Amino acid sequence: MNANDYKTIKHFDKTGDVHELTFSYYHQMALLINDDWRKMLAESITRATIRHRYKLIAFVFMPDHEHLLVCPEMECSPISNLLKAIKRPFSYRVKEYLKKGHNSLLNRLTIQQRPGVNTFRFWQEGPGYDRNITDEKTLLAAIQYIHENPVKRNLCRQAIDWKWSSAKQYLVPNAPADKGLPKLDRLPLNLSVPE
Numbered sequence: 001m002n003a004n005d006y007k008t009i010k011h012f013d014k015t016g017d018v019h020e021l022t023f024s025y026y027h028q029m030a031l032l033i034n035d036d037w038r039k040m041l042a043e044s045i046t047r048a049t050i051r052h053r054y055k056l057i058a059f060v061f062m063p064d065h066e067h068l069l070v071c072p073e074m075e076c077s078p079i080s081n082l083l084k085a086i087k088r089p090f091s092y093r094v095k096e097y098l099k100k101g102h103n104s105l106l107n108r109l110t111i112q113q114r115p116g117v118n119t120f121r122f123w124q125e126g127p128g129y130d131r132n133i134t135d136e137k138t139l140l141a142a143i144q145y146i147h148e149n150p151v152k153r154n155l156c157r158q159a160i161d162w163k164w165s166s167a168k169q170y171l172v173p174n175a176p177a178d179k180g181l182p183k184l185d186r187l188p189l190n191l192s193v194p195e
Contacts, residue, residue: 018057019079020142021068023087023128026109026121030063038164038180040093041066041086045182048085052077055185058143060150061164067146069139071185079130091122143170 025031032038038061045068049056053076057069070082098106106120113119133139147170150162159167166184168175177184 018069018071018133018139018142020131020133021070021079021083021128022065023083024065024124026124028064028124031105031109031122032061032066033063035180037094037097041090042180042182044086044090044093047089048082049183052082052085054082056166056182057139057184057186058146058166058170059182059184060146060162060166062149062153062155067149069133069142069146080127083127087123091120094122095120147171 032041041061045056045059048054049070053073054070055073057071059068060066070079072079076082095106095109097103098109109121110118111121133142147159147165147167150156150165151159156162159165160171163178164181166181166186169177169184169186
């Protein structure tokens with residue numbers, strides 16, 4: 001698949017289908033290593049899912065990418081609108097943060113889009129990865145994959161140790177959500193969590 005194919009990925013917005021979304025930061029740079037930025041991203045996700053009528057089922061914030069599992073409610077916006085509502089406000093806030101601090105990262109993330117037009121780029125260009133999930137087995141495997149991502153990358157020993165994930169809310173009974181995390185709706189229907 002070449003770079004232009006990523007810009008034309010077809011999204012299927014069907015009520016009841018869960019979307020497994022993955023999007024990377026510019027050039028897969030480890031940009032999300034600041035807790036303040038992670039909290040800003042969580043706020044952006046919560047606002048966008050409420051506004052566009054999606055339920056957040058699972059998530060993980062990694063240094064160079066993130067995974068979200070979302071399920072549309074009745075009469076929801078297209079997934080592309082949800083992605084814009086997450087990415088644009090967050091990217092704007094990061095850019096303003098970098099401007100105020102005269103941070104050199106601002107220059108690294110500002111690219112020449114065309115002659116005379118510079119663009120701030122926090123996100124990797126394109127819509128990222130979007131897979132529709134329609135069955136329980138695939139959904140449970142996706143949740144487990146998302147939660148194990150920080151363990152596989154040696155960021156923690158157990159999935160529940162990574163604060164920037166929904167793992168603890170799934171694996172620890174009655175665990176309250178940590179402050180700064182996006183609002184989680186958990187599994188749709190009567191699906192159960194893998195042990």
